[in-house]
Amino acid sequence: MKFICEKSKLQDAISIAQKAITGKSTMPILEGVYLNAKDSKLTLIGSDVDVSIETIIDSEVIEPGSIVVDAKIFGEIIRKLPNDLVTIETLGVEEGNNIIQITCKKSVFNLVHMNPSDFPELPAINETKLFSIPQNLLKNMIKGTSFAIAQDETRPILQGILFEVNNSYLNLVALDGYRLATRSELIDSENTISSVIPGKTLNEVAKILEDSEDVVDITFTTNHILFNLGETKVISRLLEGEFIKYKSLLPQEYKGLVTVNRQDLQNCIERASLMAKEGNTNLIKFELVGDTLIITSNSQLGKVREEVGVNLQGDEIQIAFNSRYLIDVLKVMDSDEVMLELTSSVSPCVIRSNETDNSKYLVLPVRLAR
Numbered sequence: 272m273k274f275i276c277e278k279s280k281l282q283d284a285i286s287i288a289q290k291a292i293t294g295k296s297t298m299p300i301l302e303g304v305y306l307n308a309k310d311s312k313l314t315l316i317g318s319d320v321d322v323s324i325e326t327i328i329d330s331e332v333i334e335p336g337s338i339v340v341d342a343k344i345f346g347e348i349i350r351k352l353p354n355d356l357v358t359i360e361t362l363g364v365e366e367g368n369n370i371i372q373i374t375c376k377k378s379v380f381n382l383v384h385m386n387p388s389d390f391p392e393l394p395a396i397n398e399t400k401l402f403s404i405p406q407n408l409l410k411n412m413i414k415g416t417s418f419a420i421a422q423d424e425t426r427p428i429l430q431g432i433l434f435e436v437n438n439s440y441l442n443l444v445a446l447d448g449y450r451l452a453t454r455s456e457l458i459d460s461e462n463t464i465s466s467v468i469p470g471k472t473l474n475e476v477a478k479i480l481e482d483s484e485d486v487v488d489i490t491f492t493t494n495h496i497l498f499n500l501g502e503t504k505v506i507s508r509l510l511e512g513e514f515i516k517y518k519s520l521l522p523q524e525y526k527g528l529v530t531v532n533r534q535d536l537q538n539c540i541e542r543a544s545l546m547a548k549e550g551n552t553n554l555i556k557f558e559l560v561g562d563t564l565i566i567t568s569n570s571q572l573g574k575v576r577e578e579v580g581v582n583l584q585g586d587e588i589q590i591a592f593n594s595r596y597l598i599d600v601l602k603v604m605d606s607d608e609v610m611l612e613l614t615s616s617v618s619p620c621v622i623r624s625n626e627t628d629n630s631k632y633l634v635l636p637v638r639l640a641r
Contacts, residue, residue, distance in 0.1 A: 273336075274333060278353070281313075284315045284328045287479055290478060291475065292342050294343075296319055296320075303341050311331065311332055312327050312332070316390070323507075333360075337387035339385040340382060348373060398488075401460065401489055403486040404486060410480040413477040415454045417445060419447055420447060422447070427510060428510055432445045446517060455630070465514070467514050468509060487499065527584070529582070530625060543567065547570060553595045560587055590636045610622070
């Protein structure tokens, strides 16, 4: 095998393929990136079996072939090479090891490579496109929900995001038992789909997606989802099991509606949370009095009181929260003003934008000892 390609393109491609390589596998071959040079193209694949990422770049292929090289050291070598053309060729067997030679200007590296036949094949997916969505839109939807994925491994289904297509809407839903995040967008699809995708997959997909109107094509099979971004494809297994019926968790009524500037509220909560780190509870208290929201926190470190002007329709209320859960929500919202729907000190709080109806967030309160 021998090919020549631009260092910057090769570096970018390695970075994309590496996103699928976790480094936690017991199979050494999965520590590697698969390279295939053929027909003026270089294909790179990274995989941890659950997730596989394939990306293709232009290359001058002098002699076609395939190899697998350790992704970490290969990535480091390419990253530190001068910005010029890189030549990679196999040297055959030296002292029982397979060797590739990497040459760029006056830099020459010899690196051991592995047998490509040991690399797992990508799942076969018939790419009958189910629907397309602009990359920037999907990226925003993932960012707006992935923070609410459960970290607890005892409920694997909650470590994923529900990918639901219904009535021409794509809904993404994540919840961890303390909060729930939903995002909806209108798409051009008559299909009905309900699958759960591992959160780590979607977080890696979000890193690859561009902030552009270019579309990503999405295909589902019984066990897998495929994201096709043209030169790059991401294939992930789906999580098995039934996702929680999330719609029943969202309250249909409320007794108090608070409209407040999002950034002002976030700033007050972040300052109040400085005193709330004791015992890892991040506990802050809300007290609504007229058109003022009073935020307080007491701990052995000291105490803090913040006030922010609001518009309150309905009942005054006292309620407490884990400040981190509120900050996570406010950080991913785009609107200048947000609305908080409150019912009682022990009922969930629903947070939504006052500009659009495409996102809803639910945060459970902390029960205070009487």
